Amino acid sequence: MQKLPLEGIRITDFCHVWAGPHVTQWLAVMGAEVIKIESNLHPDLTRSFFAGDKTLTPGLNQSVDFAVLNYGKKCCTINMTLPKGRELAKEIMRVSDIVTENFGGAVMDRWGLGYSDLQKLKPDIIMYSGSGFGRTGPYKELPAYAPIVDAFAGLFSLNGCLGSEPCPFGVGGWTDLVAAQHGAFAILAALHHRSNTGEGQYIDLSMTEVASSFLPDAIMDYTMNDRVQGAQGNRDNAMAPHGCYRCQGDDEWIAIAVSSDEEWKAFCDAIGNPEWTTDERFRDGLNRWKNQEELDRLIQEWTKTYSHHEAMEILQRAGVMAGPSLKAEEVVQDSHLREREFFIDIEHPEMGTVRLARLPWKLSDSPQGNYNHAPSLGEHNDYVFKELLNMSDEKIAQLQEEQVIL
């Protein structure tokens, strides 16, 4: 029977909210055993997130945010404020390969669980710290959320319609996810190194720096030409047309991009060569680019008369890049994603069936991944304390007494 790539890897996971849990999310799906350390005093913040008005006070195990970020993981509750709790956690780390955290500050150090401490505990441990501004430097103690980082790194200043004010990025957690993915990759690299040399190491990830490395051309343009780019809307600095156009129906849009004279010809044929396509102003790429405002207006005349899917089909058949601007619900129904089984139904004891997005890739010869439901608070206490640490029921009971397991 085929195994998952990371089967046999164990992670002690102190991550919470968005960015952190996302890191371990990828690893869990790929087969790593991720043990979340929470407690009833400090449940993962997202357990108490709630959206919409469906239920104003969902239980700690019913948050969609939490469900999305933590499937495939295990969870035990330890009261880390107590020395005994920290000792207990150490026992778990001793039998783990990786420790992950994304606290707002140097919490781990204060707990005596900094990398240097963990090394003594387990020399080849790999420790991952994710933070908004990095574990060194002036801001190391500052709390940060993705939008803060986005704003700081300059992402907002590049987002928005052409020439508009800086604009928050549509997906609040963008940099959370991107950073998490960089973190996951770094951990895999460190694991690879360990499997070759037996050495562990410390990974310090700063979301700000991730955001920067995701703006290469804007930053290179600044360092090369001292130019500060502004918001470009849907435009490109070479292609035209390159925009998002109204379609038939309410708030329906399609994105169209034309990258060459050939594609332009194909485009004109596809929309039936209206008068204006022969216009001097659109004769060649350079002129199209210079007159794209007018061009966009005219193209919209055409797109308006089709649904976005119709327009996509017409143009793609002609070999022109075009994609509807899908609403979330359209994404869920998208025939292509369906056929690729991008969504997976997860049975959740308290939430029922939750349909969630898979990881965005497929491995040809591995099972598709560990998509067990997100754990309820403390769901795996038995597994962790009994099976993993071989503790007796009495001992466990005692620790519960002492509110160490809480």
Added chain:
Amino acid sequence: MGALSSLKVVEWSEFISGPYCGKLLADLGAEVIKVEKPGCGDKTRSYGPFPQDMPHQEKSGLFLYLNTNKLGVSLNIRSVTGAEIFKELLTESDILIENHSPHEVEELGFDYETLKKLNPRLVMASITPFGQTGPYRDYKACNLTSFHASGLAYLNPPEVDDIEQEPPLRGPAHQGDLAAGLNAAIATMSAIFSCHATGLGQHVDLSEQEVLASMIRRNLAGVTYEGITMTRVKGSQSRGGSVMGHCKDGYFFMLCNTDKFWANWVEVMGNPDWAASELFQTTISRRENWDAAKMMIEEWAREQTVDEIVRAAQAKRVPCTPVNTVRESANSELLADRNYFIEVHHKEAGKLTYPGAPYKLSKTPWHVERSAPLLGEHNEEVFCRRLGYTRQDLLIMRAEGVV
């Protein structure tokens, strides 16, 4: 020694997604041989920014950044000799990264089924707009259309007054392509681990549409589970608690989505009376009345400078920052103190400042050992020293347009 020093990678990719995947591996020590078509080479070579806006094959900022630490060869794999050499390279590699359209790859006979016969250990990562299967598999796409086809653009920008006038927006720069490359790197490393155990490689099928869709996994769950759909309309996304505000001399962004943050923020504002009102006492009430709160906050902010607000807020540990341009962030004391930016010297483009490591590994540092390759710079090293062709062969192959 880099964390991935033992890995041999062949990158047969254009533009951004594949090359970024290759860069992530190369920057951690993997040996990445970048295969470019003779002549124009990678499409990014034609994309700006260029120093002084003077287009030059070897001076594209985008290319320079995306291809650090790689060996560069020029090879026309459509020629018989080229295909031959390409296969020779693959038999010696652990990983192939490609981002060409599926039917093109099949036509050339470089599909996974064929290649794994050549090298069963090979991990082949295919990064395409819509993946290797499904009705859209052969559709064309670019960063723009992928963004829109993923549902991401529809939610951007998050707060518009008039959805008719403000269309859905793709993310800044090349976010989509980069994210695709990044995910490919994770998937590839996962496959490498399977290979440790099984000794067999596999095919990584990565769809950029899915990568971007998974960025809104929370919103998707909202649809499937809670029946909540969001748009760009004011309020539809906001959960209350964040302000992008105007002040005396610029913009600041502030977040107080918890009672603690709110309480502190109220102190930052000097405990104005309005803040004491019912309307703002609980997370729920705040969300309901957030527009009002925002108004009041902005009114206060207009009297302050960005600096004053940010310092005061940070002193009280309220997440708050100036809304920077890349210039301001590049010059921030933070990134300077972290030595984030690095200087790289390139034969043609000279010394330039590049974005540095997205993460710091204590034992096996990320670092730029060599700048982006000139087109075909390592033909001799790779073809002659490794594959044993002679220089005379190179001359012939060049004249035939093979290299």
Added chain:
Amino acid sequence: MQQLPLEGIRIVDFTAVWAGPHVTQWMAVMGAEVIKIESNLRPDMTRSFFSNVNTNLTMSAEYSGLNCGKKACTLNMTLPKARELVKELIKVSDIVTENFGGSVMDRWELGYSDLKKIKPDIIMYSGSGFGRTGPYKEFPAYAGIVEAFGGLCSLNGYPGGEPLPMATFGYADITSAEHGAFAILAALHHRSKTGEGQYVDLSMTEVVSCLLYEQIMDYTMNDRVQGLQGNWNSTMAPHSCYRCQGDDEWVAIAVSNDEEWKAFCYTIGNPEWTMDERFRDGLNRLKNQEELDRLIEEWTKNHTHYEVMEVLQKAGVMAGPTLKVAEVVQDRHLGERGFFIDVGHPDVGTVRFPRLPWRLSEGPQGNYEQPPRLGEHNDYVFAELLHLSKEEMARLQEEQVIF
């Protein structure tokens, strides 16, 4: 009525044998009035060149082929008077050309410095084997000598064989003459703008070096001395000349890339060759080209060279018959383009000569009048141009000045 480009330009032409007369040949055809200066003591050597049918001084092919459209007068240059007379002629001319074996013109006090005094804006052309300066300036030279000295012979021959003299006597003569003609036109162009004349010193040896730039650059770059290649090429295979049906019939075939190779194999009915390890790609074809040539010849042997050309060219493969002299004259393509022109000939009526290798879209195609007999234009030159009376001319003939 359209003029010829050089109408109105007059050339006093002392050149003889090959290289020189060919220079003025181009000029004459393009409309310049070329006046050959000869004498019965020293007729242009080519007039008496060996010939099966050399009945008199116009019948040699060399002479006829190099002197169409020129005028000829006879002056005994050994006499001071003749030299005076020539000066008169030069006064009403634009260009003086010579290619003596040594500095004869100087000895006659007709060097450039002398001519300048007679006519300040005169353009003087000296063609020689080794140049009018330097250690060999007095040496006689023929094309063959220059080709041997310049290295051309060392590159002409069968692989592994010995250096051989280049085809058709006078390759260096004619290529030098063409460079000379171009230089003169350039000088004329300059004069038409500035009124300044000048001296043109052409060394055939140096022309040959220009023609061997590739081998010379290889030597200066890599200190390599290239050897004999025969019909082979350093980067293409097949690239040779193959036996055809019939006696001493050959066809040349060259294949420069995979597409052409595919087309070639299918056309000659050996598609399996495209799979054959030995011939699969350019590299292997070059390594195994002797074998390849042998196999190809087995096919060409069964066809005429024209058949081979037609069938291969239709398939987009480079091929051309090795035309014999007679076949060149009968070639339907050259025929249709009117490459050959029937020139009136004083002795045999009309002769079919090649014209200059170009067409100008406007105006007449050039002056191809019959080659002049010795002294044929004495009257025109002395009476019309120099306004000598019948008596003066008679006296000068007495004194063997006009002779």
Added chain:
Amino acid sequence: MTMQALSGLKVVEWCEFISGPYCGKLLADLGAEVIKIERPGLGDKARSHGPFPQDIPHPEKSGTFLYLNTNKLGVTLNVRSTTGAEIFKQLVKQADILVENNPPREVEELGFNYESLKKLNPRLVMTSITPFGQTGPYRDYKSCDLISFHVSGMAYINPSCGVDDIEQKPPLRGSENQSGLVAGLSGAIATMSAIFASHATGLGQHVDISEQEALANVMRITLGTYALEDVAWTRYRPVPLSEIYHCNDGLVYMVLDQDKTWLSWVEAMGNPEWAMSELFQDQVSRRENRDAGKMLIEEWTKEHTVDEVVRAAEARRIPCKAVNTVKESFSSELLADRGYFVEVDHTAAGKFQYPGAPCKLSLTPWRVERPAPLLGQHNEDVFCGRLGYTRQDLVTMRAQGAI
């Protein structure tokens, strides 16, 4: 800087490889402003053609390209893109001369045939250099150096010394790539002639050069002999005892075609008996007994060094020189004394000796003012400086693949 002969002439060169570029070089080296158009990416095919320093192919280091493109301005332009075509026309509008060597059909398809261009610029002289010219049945046939050499008839009569076994010694292509040079040279002369015509008429015209004809023209004598005497040469051309002779340390080439030279050579050999026999008394007999004569002469020369033979011959003004390799001719005192070779420093390739002026003009020097251009080196000068595009336009056009 002194004025050059062709200063002020504006030339656009839309050419590849050898023939057209050589034509452009001849014009540029004498001062014409030549703007060379290359396709983006690969550029001129000659860039892929050796020799390269250390045999490492590099687009900026091809000896062929470096030599053939001195003094030119280089721009990249994709004339197949709409923008590129637009710019091309703007350049042609401002030019006196367009040199091109593209397949006629292609030129028509692109709408750049003379009929179209002359509407843009009636003064334009358009020179088309193609394997078979603009008309006739072979007009669209493909060719290369080998093919042109054979279809011109040159190969069939090469080598001219005759071969013992016509079956084993096929017709021979001369030293490589001569045909392109000869065609380009003819192009330069024809072009200048057309320029003169336009002085008078103010109108340009189309110059149609056929490589096949340019080479056939080189053997005009051979063709003349056939026309006049019905003698068709084969690989043996009867020139009495003008041969390559073996000496004890190498080869010499000596011309003994005249009675005078023959006699003085006999004297040089010390009047051997055999030389007196009637077998060698006149040109006819010497031609008939050529083999015997050669053998006997070699008996003597084989006893002597090349140096001795050459000195003995030249002392008697008999044309005779060593058969050199390019190395020997390069190192000869002659060319050194004439200061023939020029050192050119190229930013990418470095300093090398190049063949210099094919001939010396006393007033308006031939000179290398700038080395061959880097690919697209003058895009800004030309597109921004002359045509008024902005740098930002350049960036856009590059990304669009137009430049």
